[in-house]
Amino acid sequence: MEELKEELKNKIITTLNLEDIAVEDIADNDALFGDGLGLDSIDALELIVILDKDYGIKLVDPKEGKSIFQSIETMAAYISANRTK
Amino acid sequence: MKKTYINGVGCISTQKTFDTVFLEEAVVNHDQNVLAIVAPAYKEYISPAASRRMAKGVKNGIVASALAMKDANVENLDAIITGTGLGCIEDSEKFLKSILDNKEEFLTPTSFIQSTHNTVGAQIALLQQCKGYNFTYVNGAVSFESALLDAKMQIEEDEANSILVGGVDENGDYTTALFKLNGRIKADNTAPYTILNSKTSGAVYGEGASFFVLENERKENTYAELLDVAIVNTLKENEIEAEIKSFLKSNNLEISDIDALVLGFDGNVSFENYYATLAENAFDQTPVLYYKHLSGEYDTASAFAFWMASKILKTQEIPEIIKVNSVVKPAYKTILLYNQLNGKNHSFTLLSK
Missing domain, CATH: 3.40.47.10 (Thiolase/Chalcone synthase)
Structure with missing residues (x-):
């Protein structure tokens, strides 16, 4: 799980071009949207593509996204339980 | 009919053309057939949150336009008119490559959103909160002149008092490789590359963004009349x-x-x-x-x-x-x-x- 969290942080930094942010700057429970990392709706689409492309998870219910993308912790937990690759 | 004056200029180029008087720091590079931009400190002009999705052409356009507006001491624009030959070619390449690499699946939105030719004009308008006329001309090597002509006519006809006009293009790796293949860029490994009295075909390529504030009034800081x-x-x-x-x-x-x-x-x-x-x-x-x-x-x-x-x-x-x-x-x-x-x-x- 720790490895997956590290991997997710790296993917988020690279894919979303978070130039001034390092892996150490993102705590597992930090909010990804809003006051935390400050991601927006376009980033949400990028995260959905990461789930699909890298872990074989297709989000069918958009409402699910809100709880899944709350933090690195929640993302990692959801991926561990649902990944197909 | 009103006259058109150049009241502010801003230039980001393959030379250091910012924080300088003119070309006192210019250096001729005979070793490269593709010249790269001398980048300004983008962070001084664009927030990290905004700049993370911007390709260099967009950033250069924003900085050049900010320099021109500061130079002209202008805060409100009636129009933004941009000329570009290839637009945001870096993001266009990125998006097309992603289509091929992922077999038309898993397409991410960012590079697609930023790949259109009018991204530069649009981003400048967003930053300047300019809701006026915004147009981008994509007419090959007369893209900038098309923008100039539009601005001049609008000022002459009294449709606008203050217009931001510019030309912007960026190099993209894949497009540059294609230009080398078709001979548009001089062949690799044939340095020194000379411009005057050259004996070879193809050009030395570059990139840049130059913006100007054109107005219908001559001011103390006016550069010239168009x-x-x-x-x-x-x-x-x-x-x-x-x-x-x-x-x-x-x-x-x-x-x-x-x-x-x-x-x-x-x-x-x-x-x-x-x-x-x-x-x-x-x-x-x-x-x-x-x-x-x-x-x-x-x-x-x-x-x-x-x-x-x-x-x-x-x-x-x-x-x-x-x-x-x-x-x-x-x-x-x-x-x-x-x-x-x-x-x-x-x-x-x-x-x-």
Whole structure:
């Protein structure tokens, strides 16, 4: 799980071009949207593509996204339980 | 009919053209066939949150426009008009590559959103909160002149008082590789790359963004008046002189009235005579200048020449590094710019002190 969290942080930094942010700057429970990392709706689409492309998870219910993308912790937990690759 | 004045300039190029007076830090690079931008400190102009999705062309356009507006002491614009040949080619390449790599699946939105040609104009408008006319011309090597012409007509017809006009292009790795394959860029490993008296085909390429605030009022900080712009798609070498004479005549001028001629020599021997014939004959008593050894060739490189001519008219100085001949004039009041790319898209621009 720790490895997956590290991997997710790296993917988020690279894919979303978070130039001034390092892996150490993102705590597992930090909010990804809003006051935390400050991601927006376009980033949400990028995260959905990461789930699909890298872990074989297709989000069918958009409402699910809100709880899944709350933090690195929640993302990692959801991926561990649902990944197909 | 109102006149058009250049009241502010901003230039990001393959030279250090920011935080400088003119071209005092310019250096000619004979070792590269593709010149890269000298980047400003983007963070001083764009927040990290906004800049993370922007390709370099967008960032350069934003910085150049901010410099021009600061220079003109203007905060509100009536219009933003941009010229670009290839638009945001880096993000276009990224998006197309992603389509191929992922077999048309898993397409992410960012590079697609940013890949359109009008991204630069749109981002400037968002940052400046300008809800006025916003148009991007994509007309090859006359993209910038098309934007200029639009701005000039709007000012003349009193439809706008203050317009931001610019030319912007960026290099993309894949497009650059294709330009090398089709001979548009000089072959690799054939340095030194020379621009004047070149013996090889292809050009030395570059990238950049130059923006200008054009207004209907002469101010203390005015650089020059934009007298006229003309665009001709196709001309033969032996038709250029007559075309220029006719253009000057329509402005009640003759060749002897021109205090400097700025030519678009780009090192391509196949089309050099369009310029060389003028420099050696009709304009042999006129100071002749060039610039693509500094800026590189690209569709909107003529915007760099426009920046250079504006600076000359304001400072009344011509740096040695841009001189083709040794002719000098006691004062520089009227400058003619002529550019073409591969024998097409000819433009003539006339500036006056």
